[in-house]
Amino acid sequence: MKAPLIATGLLAFSALAARAELPVLTVLTYDSFTSEWGPGPQVEKAFEEACACDLRFVAAGDGAALLARVQLEGASSEADIVLGLDTNLTAKAAATGLFAPHGQPAATALPVAYDDPLFLPYDWGWFAFVYDKTKMPKPPASFEELAASGAKVVIQDPRSSTPGLGLLMWVKAAYGERAAEIWKGLADNIVTVTPGWSEAYGMFLAGEADMVLSYTTSPAYHRIAEQDDSKDWAPFSEGHYLQVEVTGILAATDQPELAKQFLAFTQSPAFQAVIPETNWMYPASATKLPDGFEDRRPEKSLLLTADEAEAARGPALEEWQSALAR
Template sequence: MDWKNKLLLSLATGLLLFNNLTYAGIKTLNIYTYDSFVSEWGPGPQLEKAFEAQCQCDIKFVAAEDGVSILNRMRIEGKKSKADVLLGLDNGLMEETRRLGFVKTHELPLDHLKAELNWQDKQFMPFDYGYFAFIYDSRKISQPANSLSELINSDVQVIYQDPRTSTPGQGLMTWMKAVYGDKTAEQWQQLAGHTVTVTKGWWEAYSMFLEGGSDYVLSYTTSPAYHAVVEGHNHYKAALFSEGHVTQTEVAAIAHTSQQPELAREFIRFLTSEAAQKIIPVTNWMLPVIDQVELPDAFDQLIQPEQIGFSPAEIAQQRKQWLREWRRSASQ
């Protein structure tokens, strides 16, 4: 047999082996998540590599702009959705997602999670958490706002996210209701007077802020840790508000449409493993959900806010009404 025939035979054999492996059990796990999660600097690429090494599977991330966009996509797709895992919903969306029947029970243990989370849910698994905050550049602002009221009643330029499409935007909506209650509408109007823009998602808003587009941007208390660790910059700070801050707990769940529920369950189990929890805080820049995760020193310098807000059930009950109030007030 000449070398050309040997080469053709080798190629054919390799292709046959590849096809046999493909049909012998290499499954695809479709994970719906948000775009910053799967960016080159986000946790997605590292988590994908680590999990694929142990699962003999292929992860396919399908990115939306934000957590709210994931839920909206599921509404549109319904039973035709190919999602196996919903990754990046949060405590403000859990009850509505559950009510719509979009998730299955994960049947996983919860005793390894931080006690402070007090997590009992059997359909949603937390994979990180943090507190919403307004970020500013201390080189430009020497005396930051020390309360939500001070920020709203100032003339500083602010960028935040749309609560209809963004979990931080929804977080601000919850924050406003927690602080102002029945007087929230007039505070939205006051804030609208010095709001530069309302973006569809977090990344767009934060990018505009970094380019000098505003004095403050809605983000997280952990955002300064990113700048300190990755860039070596310590001038980006989170303003500590006297009224307290709203918590966001990001969660994952098995989609009701999953054709690989066992594989989806194993991925969700993996998210709270020590291996995954070492990756998530320094790529997604949130707090770990298990103890004894070693974090960079920059996390020790973060503000420690008081927690305020509502339960997932309360948010689900009032969300539509709060959205209508925001839409009317912010546009006036």
């Protein structure tokens, strides 16, 4: 009886040894991407079938925390790729000098023209406030209506979260010099500010807030995955701010060709088809959307350029902090 057991053990050891010899590609990304319900597991399996490599995801909080970690680690970072920044952070990321050109053609299915030599989009969506239709029959239809209402909302910290930063840019793009006034009006509505999206959405689902900063596509998860049509997003008359999520190669990578192969893979059907029902965002290349994924789109889109967002970030953060400190 011992011989089969020994043979099985040798086979397992051989498999582990063979895997240990594979080149390793490390992707730094946000928590929800690597979760069991996120894109990470499917992406890892599909890419490893094509690359003869070991793809490893390292989670580092929410999107905006990724750049902070890369800046802290600098050229000594073990990551080869950063996945999860967005266009509100790309100018700041480029200024670090830590990213290398990706060499890929522009993404083909964005609602705006976007072609950056350092950062390649892999998905996109509109920010929105999500609510429960059974508890809020008539949601606010603008930031001003929200501020005047008694609705309690939970949002994300713009210093650690890309949705949180996107909200700052949304208010700034919609109201310009009136942004500080809008934040003063909204301060009483904000129940709490969480480090990332997952914590905020969890609080909303637990009934701790009437609305949560999320995406127009968030209700699709409930419709498709849970057969629950009770969640919706509130259309705002100011328009809705776009988020374009991107990935970039770190210049210090010791796997430059493998990194470029992965970025090319992010535009392929094998990657893009996973996005709608795992990351619950729009794919960046032409991909058929699942039934029930969307029922309508915002009538107006808002988006600051990367340079405009970088210039606006500091003043917008000061306005936000001042309003919430009162």
